[in-house]
Amino acid sequence: MSASPLAGKRIVLGVTGGIAAYKAIEVSRRLVDAGAHVVPIMTEAAHHFVGTTTLSALASEPVQTELWHNATSPIPHTFVGQGADLIIVAPATAKSIAAYRMGYSHDLLQNTLIATRAPVIVCPAMHTEMWEHPSVVDNIAVLRSRGVHIVEPESGRLAGGDEGAGRLASPESIVAAAERVLGPADLAGVSVVVSAGGTREPIDAVRVIANRSSGKQGYAVAAEAAARGASVTLVTTVSLPTPQGCRIVPVETAAQMQAAMEQAAATHDVVVMAAAVADFRPAQVAEGKLKKRDGAPKIILEPTPDILAGLGSNKRVGQVLVGFAAETDDLVANAQSKLDKKHLDLIVANDVSAPGVGFAHDTNAVTLLRPDAEPVEIDLASKRDIARVVIDAIIALRDAR
Template sequence: MRILLGVGAGIAAYKSAFLLRLFTEAGHEVRVVPTAASLEFVGRATWEALSGHPVSTGVFENVPAVEHVSLGRWADLVVVAPATADLLARAASGRCDDLLTAALLTVRCPVLLAPAMHTEMWQHPATVANVALLRERGVHVLDPEDGRLTGADSGPGRLPEPPSIARAALALVAPQDLAGRRVVISAGGTHESLDPVRFLGNRSTGRQGYAIAAACAARGASVEIVSANVALPAPTGVTVVRVETAEQLRSAMHAAAADADLVVMAAAVADFRPARRSAAKLKKDGGEPEPLRLELNPDVLAELTAARRPGQVVIGFAAETGDAETVLRLGQEKARRKGADLLVVNPVGESTGFGDVGTTVTFLDSRGEIVGAAEGSKDQVAAALADAAAAVLTDRLTEPGRTVARGGLD
């Protein structure tokens, strides 16, 4: 996809370098159009090096290319970050006194503006009116975050973090193949208490589950996350139900899955829990500790698969350790045992799979056959999973003998 990235003259312009990198690493071609004043914050050389394209700020640069028109026709998506109060005002009034605002008058693709400014500027009646007018015209304007601003100031006006901007922008051009569908996703890792202070847990951060939720919501789905011990902000438009233990997750998932079209078990559910929970903190008394006896937790994925209603699609995850051959073999055995429509197999370890790192996954069907694969960031894997889920849902809904009704099956 071709993305035009506009950069306004705010201190948050440095974040747009990270935004640019997110877009290019996802395979998109990006042209950067900064305002002249923004080059006081991030220089032209940075934008040219990161994008691989020359950078212009005025309509009298590279005149033969007529860039203020050609850029607008070239772009599939426009993102402006940061969008300052001045830039919002010029865009709202239709001014075209530099290359960026001139290009904004020629584009016919989706436009996302990500404002960043001091709280007083964001809340000023002029800015409020400009944002309302832009939204009325169909421009998508994000609300800024509440947080630390320039200097010691804090309040509404902070530029959202690059991944949030990227997700919101790409959602504008995402296929709406999950529109009208209800999706339930588990995310994070369960904690099983040993005593009031300690627990058995795992390294899952919930990033992959939250990325899947954002990808499905961007494609039109109504999404609910059953979130086990995750310290991440909820994706836009997604409902979050917070749980701690495997039993709590089990109850929440069964309740949420009852009327879901798609169920994704991305959480790392502890296989075992302590057979006995101490009512008081376990203390050292100078002797050897008592052996820790464990008991099995319920197999939530197997239960959801067994309870699957007609037309419903269930997707599970298999986090395995070992070399590539071992990971695949273990995943295939689990796929046949669980019977989910898809099983996503990924290698994990202390520095692999968990957290804000890239990952490699393989998609298996219920027979253990490889039906797809994905590699890259959590967002890229989530997009690939959403593609696969939408395809399975479409196949399921068009099976002989089924008729599709609004919001589900008859």
């Protein structure tokens, strides 16, 4: 199993004085969990919002704050920046962005930013009026022109209770951006469409036939593909946080997913059908809400379209088609049958009755099957690690062609 692109990397995490500084704690934890060595730097203003003890405990070494009297080096302003593989500033206030744009080296973080040759990711966070101010817009544009990577803020609830653009991007999005910057980019120029979640087939105006799929594995595959440089479309029935760099196409029913996937498959290089599509749907949908007082309704079911089979029948030359098989028995035999009948290049099978595997879990254990190779078993791991293995297999298929 290939490691995260963050593994073994030395990442400086700069924290400035904004209310969103508390999210830097989670960013640090996620980076460390991915195998990175995190060097935290806090500005003086950041101390008003988060303590050094917590960040020091969750990073890889104690927080640094001082240009002078620094125990790590007599010249920390160059030492820290020179040794970094990546610098992330999260949150980045309007003041810190302006200072970086001007090269105003008044504290350890700004000196480190100016002294480094490493890539830099800036994650702005501020009130909407500040984010939209012409000076901030201009400063961001200048930083972009210099090659700085900007993780734009999200819209949502801000400090003070108002809502709008300016909310710090989620820790997941920030770490995903780091993966994109440090990743191998072995899917650069490749377009990938991924389906995720379970379809919902209406019975009446309020009730549906559904399944237990959370969409987490599909989202992990989409996030990994994006981190590797792909242009990613995510066709989904769930509302998980959008992976960095992905375009969302929301759907609900099997028919809607079929239409969206067929449209995307016509132009995408890789098609990954990770969604759990309902096999049956009500032949008729009741108008309004069925009333309990009228007794149990008689629901006649009809088959839904086999989306994966249709994609296999119309697969374009050179296109890689990947299916998923959630099974409870005869895992390899059932998956092999789907692989053959649906003209797939790869199928990812899992036994959803096993502990920690499949629906709703953050972990998975899968078997990868290809027409020209022996099955490969992947033991229980995080869904992102499973996604990494799936993307590796897709790249191997493309390279073989």
